[in-house]
Amino acid sequence: MTRQVPEPLLGLNGLSIAFGGLRAVQDVSLDVMPGTLTALIGPNGAGKTTLFALMSGFLQPDSGSVRFNGADITGRAPHLNARAGMTRTFQIVQPFAAQTVRENIAVGAHLHEPRRASALAAAEAVAQRVGLAPQLDKPAADLTVAGRKRLELARALATKPKLLLLDEVLAGLNPQEIAEMIPVVRSIADSGVTVLMIEHVMQAVMNLASHVWVLAQGQLIASGTPGEVTSDPQVIEAYLGPGAAARLQGAHLQGARLQGDGA
Amino acid sequence: MLEFGILFPSVLNGLTTGAVYALIALGLTLIYGVLHIINFAHGASLMVALYAVYLLKQHLGIDPYLALPIVVPGMFALGYGLQRYIINRASHGRDENILLVTLGISIVLENLALMFFKSDTRSIETPYTLTTVAIGPAMISLPKLVAFAGALVTSALLLWVVTRTDLGRAIRAVAKEKHGAKLMGIDVDHVYAMCFGIGLACLGAAACFLLPAYYVNPQVGSGFVLVAFTIVVLGGMGSFVGALVGGLLIGVVESVGGLFLGESLGQIGIFVIFITVLLFRPQGLFGAKA
């Protein structure tokens, strides 16, 4: 029986970009498999959002390539990528402030719905999915941070994406709001959308992601399950500084020794 | 037509005009570089300054060059007031609003002048208006030479203020990082208003140098606005060197262009440069890439 090796939905190969002297992204390669919920983590300034911009076409890489759904889309315009099924959200939310929640989402729905009435109806359905239904007729400018994050998500969802790039969709939310958002993200993934999220909230990453990539100073330093990655000394050092892994290991051993004495 | 005897005076004339253009553009560049606003009222403000110089001569007999200590501080005050009390209040955080407000101010100024002075073109007469100086085969009018020297001196002064004084340091701090500057205790609103004031003060100086060799009417401002913008865009938004070089360059282009195409069509050359630069090299010759 021949086993078919699944094609990655998104493939980055040797992606690099530098701004002046700053090498924001250096030689990053990774594959996102269809139907997965994966995460991209790393300390602030690691280049995660820049990587998203490179993937979705907002930035042109200096070198390397991006393949999506079997085609080379390196540097292709974002709106064309959205039409092909790759939609991204923004770390700093960007609502269409002058319009209502319904109208906001409808713009996303219009990608596939030419008629106004059906786009508005689709917007309503998406709003239900993310829990924005009670605020459909509110001006987007009136939403709280949590509401705006949901709006960002809803608008992207309305484009019926194959791949959803979520940039820190949980940033700025309190624990209650985070707890409410996590199932929403999971249900999106369960419905067949491939999701790649940039996230700082580790609880969400551990909870949701099946695979994690770690970016630090523009380079990919680890790739694996959440458990593997969070115990990787290199990753620990990237977040906590050089020597931290050893110190943690030392503290761990000391703790074990103390426990052994107490036994 | 390419004969040296005709080209050389044209180029010289272009340089003298260009120096004054540069001074006008410097004010605009300062305002843009620090406040990041495109001051549509720049041309109309120049017109106001020109009328001020004119009136001082006609009714008080004050020679334009001697009017510098009156007009320059006066224009400074006007600029400070406009920015602090009108433009500042209108922005509501949106760039487009500032655009509209400066447009509105320019319309008001221009048409107030039209109401009070009618559309007549006026010029002044001084004992040296018609004096010329020989430079090689060229006969350059003395007022133009004084304008050239005056513009360069004023520009140097401006550069000195921006680079060597405390105010200059504050201005550069605000231009680079507004919030950081605020946290350091710099009164950003005051700095903004100072910048605008200095920008208009440059116009005051330019007017004093310009009027003896030129004229004034209510529309003169709009004539200068687009030229000033072309220079700033060509030289690079926010670049002083760019404004200087751009000014001289445009002055020469206008003069030589007028030689070949006649005055009206020669002007088109400037606008074509403007549009082309904006489209293909918006950072200009010396500006930072956006």
Added chain:
Amino acid sequence: MKRDLAAIVLFTAVVLGVTATADSGVVLTFVMMTLYATLMAQAWNMLGGYGGQFSFGHALFFGTGAYVQAMAQLNLGLNAWLALALAVVVAAGVGLFVGALTFRYGLKGSYFALVTLAFAEVFRIIAVSVGFTGGGVGLMLPLQESFANLQFSSRRGYIMLVLGFVVAALGVTAWLRHSRFGAQLQAVRDNEDAARAIGVDPWRVKLGAITLSGGFMGAAGAFYVQVFQYIDPSIAFGPHTSVEALVAAIVGGMGTLWGPVLGALVLHLLADLTRNLFGQLPGLNMVIYGTVLVVIVMFLPRGLSGVGRSVRDAWRGRK
């Protein structure tokens, strides 16, 4: 959409009613000139209010329409109605050209405003310098009143003509409020990057907006020529026309259906009032327009119709 269309029908009925019953030439002239100003404001509003691209040189399209209207009749011997169609198409074409050039290179905000100003100036200078446009003297249309010639003996005929265009402009604006194109255009206005991320092509929608806007503005220019039988470079491409269009739209309320109508009405009333009080002072009109612009931007950035909306929202009680 139905509500907007009903409102447009009501508006048309009211204007027709006033036109039919009014006897005085003053009233008819007022209606005609206000509708004319409305047309220009609506045109500007399509690009500025709904597209978010502020044009400071809208006279570019006005003058194009005006000169085409004049030259098509004088130089090409075309029928006035055909000339009108041509004027609109050419003006829209100029919009397409300028838009394609400027938006392709990503010009927006202040830079876009400046470029439109520069283009208007270039056209003005060309109109002054070139022979077949009549140079600085301009062009005059010979008086030949007839329906076929689009010249009417009474203001009523002209009112019908401009009303037709205004209704069309209102219809297009209503369409912008309830269509996919309009939704995409406003998305680009509100946040271009977010719009791109969800599949909107900013270049194409802006191009559509400037073409529509240019076409309607060109209609206004052609209308001017038929009414006044005269055009010259400074009327055609000068700042007065550009300013009138944008101030009316902003004062009334950008990005709304009725804002331009309201703005045109208010500005005209103001202009007439000052003319009655102070006489025909050159420049006074513009001083008022400029002052109103500054005041509105400072205190009522959503324009006069924004006041109505704020009152309505307060009445409903914002949740």
